[in-house]
Amino acid sequence: MKRIAQIMYLNKDKYQEYQTRHENLWPEMKQALQAHGATNYSIFLNKDNGELFAYLEVPDEKRYNEIAKTDVCKKWWHYMAPLMTTNEDESPKTLDLEELFHLK
Template sequence: MVRLGQVMYLHKDAFDEYQKRHAALWPEMKLALREYGASNYSIFLNKETGQTFAYLEVPSVETYNRIADTDVCKKWWKYMAPLMDTNPDNSPVTTDLKEVFHLE
């Protein structure tokens, strides 16, 4: 299993709405995440900076990355775009983190 960590950037007035939308994550988005290998997925928020830290585990990064080509993922990105920093395709601006320690 590959452990992934990413930082994303919320607009400071969007914290509550971001949490609300994730609490009601669409069933088809949940299904897509699972189909593309995501498990043990958590998102944490730093309210002082607006940064989120996302952690998830996937069996294959290449397989997981293909979720970006699905209609449901593109629809989710568009839905979430007003709340966060995004790229021109509505995907969230992310900073991938390198794992430097893991306690087994």
């Protein structure tokens, strides 16, 4: 199982809207995440600066990355783009973190 950790950047005035949208995650988006192997997915907010820390586990990182090609993922990115820092394709701008320690 591969553990993935990333930092994303939320606009400071959009904290509540971001949380509301995730509390109402589209069933088709949840299904796509699960179909691409995502489990144990959590997102945490640093209210001081708008940084989001995302953590998830996947059995196959290549398979998980294929979600970016799906229509529902692109639609979700478009829906979320006004709330956060994004790339030109509206995907969230992310900083991938390297795992240095894991207590088993």
